[in-house]
Amino acid sequence: MASQFPAPIYRDTVLAHVFADAKRLFLDSMIEIDYAHLLMLTQQKIVSRETAVLCLRALDSLDLEAIRSTPYDGSVEDLFFLIEQKLADLCGADNAGRIHTARSRNDIDMTMYRMVLRSRLLATLDAVAALRTRLVTLASEHRSALMPAYTHNQPAQPTTLGHYLMAIIEILERDTERLRAAFLRVNRSPLGACAITTTGFPIDRAQTMTMLGFHGLQTNSYGAIASVDYITESCSVLAVTMLNLGRFAQDLLLWSTAEFNFLRLSDGYVQISSIMPQKRNPVPLEHVRILSSRSLSEAQSTLQSLHNTPFADMNDSEDSFQPLVDMAFTDGLRALLLLEGVLSEATFNLDHMRARAAGSFLTVTELADTLVRETGISFHQAHTFVAAAVKSANGIFSAEAMVASVLASLATAGVQAPEPSILFRALDPEYFVAIRSIPGGPALEALSPEIARAEAQLATDRVWLASQREQIQTAQRSIRKAADSLLAAQ
Numbered sequence: 001m002a003s004q005f006p007a008p009i010y011r012d013t014v015l016a017h018v019f020a021d022a023k024r025l026f027l028d029s030m031i032e033i034d035y036a037h038l039l040m041l042t043q044q045k046i047v048s049r050e051t052a053v054l055c056l057r058a059l060d061s062l063d064l065e066a067i068r069s070t071p072y073d074g075s076v077e078d079l080f081f082l083i084e085q086k087l088a089d090l091c092g093a094d095n096a097g098r099i100h101t102a103r104s105r106n107d108i109d110m111t112m113y114r115m116v117l118r119s120r121l122l123a124t125l126d127a128v129a130a131l132r133t134r135l136v137t138l139a140s141e142h143r144s145a146l147m148p149a150y151t152h153n154q155p156a157q158p159t160t161l162g163h164y165l166m167a168i169i170e171i172l173e174r175d176t177e178r179l180r181a182a183f184l185r186v187n188r189s190p191l192g193a194c195a196i197t198t199t200g201f202p203i204d205r206a207q208t209m210t211m212l213g214f215h216g217l218q219t220n221s222y223g224a225i226a227s228v229d230y231i232t233e234s235c236s237v238l239a240v241t242m243l244n245l246g247r248f249a250q251d252l253l254l255w256s257t258a259e260f261n262f263l264r265l266s267d268g269y270v271q272i273s274s275i276m277p278q279k280r281n282p283v284p285l286e287h288v289r290i291l292s293s294r295s296l297s298e299a300q301s302t303l304q305s306l307h308n309t310p311f312a313d314m315n316d317s318e319d320s321f322q323p324l325v326d327m328a329f330t331d332g333l334r335a336l337l338l339l340e341g342v343l344s345e346a347t348f349n350l351d352h353m354r355a356r357a358a359g360s361f362l363t364v365t366e367l368a369d370t371l372v373r374e375t376g377i378s379f380h381q382a383h384t385f386v387a388a389a390v391k392s393a394n395g396i397f398s399a400e401a402m403v404a405s406v407l408a409s410l411a412t413a414g415v416q417a418p419e420p421s422i423l424f425r426a427l428d429p430e431y432f433v434a435i436r437s438i439p440g441g442p443a444l445e446a447l448s449p450e451i452a453r454a455e456a457q458l459a460t461d462r463v464w465l466a467s468q469r470e471q472i473q474t475a476q477r478s479i480r481k482a483a484d485s486l487l488a489a490q
Contacts, residue, residue, distance in 0.1 A: 058090035102201035120329035127336035139165035147353040158429035163442035189214035190224035213475030235299035266345035291335035298328035374418035
């Protein structure tokens, strides 16, 4: 015998979950859309002022907390119909039914999704800005702190902690640019597209666009309903941000090992062992790593979920899909906030980092460069002389031995040698850094302007963030003001 709607299995596997997700993620946006659409219908004289007043009073009377605690019982299909039912109970079915003039669940859904996604993007941008602020402070404080740079996980050349951190800051600046661009494409209103072809009613899409805080319209109604690229772009940008964050976290975890001993987390950010009394485990950094990996994977899963779906209104991008987007941004936000918190109390072992920068033959590139500048030989020949000196040292670095070996090679080749003091200077890590003063280098004269630029860019981005939030908040206040004005007139 055929079941009645909702079939128990369908109810338990789909509808109850969709209902719970909609209450958690979209209830506030759905109600905001009801207000804006009703006010526009009234302005356009599609709904009478008398009906509008009754509907506004009903909207004002909704107990949203009670709705959030309502379990799914199958008496309605979804949250939209529950709200419609409750409004009908408050102002009559005929009045409540008029709110749905010239709209569809399709354009309501697409509008809600964009409203929630834009808030996720702004929260992510806020967290990235907070992390950038922390890193700019650290880079400024440690702009002269020597440390080894690594290639292929091997010590390579001396640099500074400020130089390394500035590289991470630049990555986060690019992440910010990508997130901002995604936000601008998300923040377009699809409301008024209705099912997929708009409506014959003379609605004003620009009015609801403004009242809901959107920058513009997602104009083509077919695309407003069928397109998903605003989601896939946002999630792709998030995935890139999380990939970058995970690589930084991996470096910090390596620096926290006893073997590296570059970074020490505060007591508030370490966990102990239940058996080993000596352990100070940098567990929060591991959480940053897994949270960023989770976020990246969830963001990538949105693209995989939408691959080869039809260009149309479909549930593949809606009810059971949207929580995946929320998970990706929630985990990404957790990772960003946690890393900023860890770094706010962490300390660097500067003396040890400096000592490591002075050893392991890290300065010998400059020795080869100095030979080129002082003697006129080719870099290839200079590289050969210095490589021979390194090889003869058998892994034990000695400036005296290096200089002696190079002087011997120059003499054998019949090349006039520079003063030994010039060669010893080339092996000094501070000199190594100081002479690399072209744009992008670690020398103070190159790095300090970049730190200042990063501070200025951060200030600019914070102004932009504040302006976007203010636009949305202003729009929300305008809805309330318009509703109050209409109610006061009756």
